[in-house]
Amino acid sequence: MSLKAAADKFQKFCSVFKNEADCFPILFELKWPDGFRCPRCSHSHFYLISTRRIPLYECRSCHAQSSLIAGTIMEGSRTPIHRWFQAIFLHAQPRCINARQLSEAIHVTYKTAWLICHKIRHAMTSRESTRLLSGIVRVSDSIYSKRLTPSFDWHKQEQPLLVGASDDGNGTLGPIVIKLQSKASLKDKYDCPDTAPFIREHIHPDDAENTIVTRRYGRNMNKELAWMGYNVTWWIGRTFLGIGPKHLQAYLDQFCYYYNRSRSTLYVQLLADCINSSRITYNELTKSDSRSRSNRLTRTPRQHSIKLA
Known part of the structure; x- marks a missing residue:
């Protein structure tokens, strides 16, 4: 696919998911494919609380409240959900994307883009961790x-x-x-x-x-x-300009995730895996103290992308 065709495809996708509300029905369907189930008591009926930016679903039985992004890689994120959808879409394309490119494509800071990329990669790793080779x-x-x-x-x-x-x-x-x-x-x-x-x-x-x-x-x-x-x-070098050993396994898992799946349905699979994968924080990803974290994030985007993509 040419760069122009890829750009047109992305723009068409963005026109469908223009704001967060456009994403809610898809999130609901993938989070609860058999209909709402309370995470505490499994009751199937709820009250909708729509006064929040992201709706809450209150169980009619035990009154526990659940968000569409609770228990997903998006939990706790301030980034609008439609930006997440766009990021996941770009990760599912034949030409993968790095943090610097994602920052420019969905109009977020480099730090936010880096975190989104690694959280999506975490969902891929979680899914691949269950694979057992057979035959x-x-x-x-x-x-x-x-x-x-x-x-x-x-x-x-x-x-x-x-x-x-x-x-x-x-x-x-x-x-x-x-x-x-x-x-x-x-x-x-x-x-x-x-x-x-x-x-x-x-x-x-x-x-x-x-x-x-x-x-x-x-x-x-x-x-x-x-x-x-x-x-x-070759793939890591072309896309991410090389990766050091600290995060290399996550990129190997990403390569396997792509290799093991059909490209025609990759976006739907990846979106579902992101919704069904638990959150991971920046501290968990980097396993570093606040001082070293601050030093890394003050580097220029290009310097940072070469090491961590």
Whole structure:
């Protein structure tokens, strides 16, 4: 899709969701697909309190009040809901978006855009965390940001990965899982990470014993798995200008989320996952004290996007 076609598509979407009220019916349907259910007592009838910016739904039985964004990644956000819808839409397009681009597209500050991006990424991670590979499963080591040098030593940007995928029996890869590994237990970059924890956590118990493990080099290598590190490096580099190890796993999960789903229905799936994923705060995302947080957010957007996108 050309840039102009993508821009026209986004403008058409924005014309449908012009304000927060346009989003309420969709939020209600995705939050309560079988009709309202009180989060405290599961009663199905409510009083609508429409005097708030975002309506409240008061249970007729226990009188507990529930918001449309309670229990979602949008909970506690001051950003209008239609801006969230626009951000999720842009994350579901073939050309993904980084925080600097999102800031310009939906007219929010860079700090807000960065937080929105990571909260959406958190919803993707939560959804992918439930995936267990099954059937014929293949696992290989790979490297993120691999440098073409003969050295055995790790370059500071190189990160070891384990890549697993279901095989349909004809050699075509199905769903994938990519996990960042620690360098601490590896003697050099040609050493293979321990695959046992990966198999235990990400492969169905019925298929774990028959998992086919290969290396990223040698006669028996699986080229598609071994080169997955290159593919994800290229995607992260093109979209986010490179990512350090602190947040890398979240971006690997985002890559897998896209890979494992049909692009034609991705927006609906992503919106539903964002609504069904619990909130995460800035402090939880950064795991840093207020002083270092303040220092980071006073950097220019371009400097910040290179490290955290």
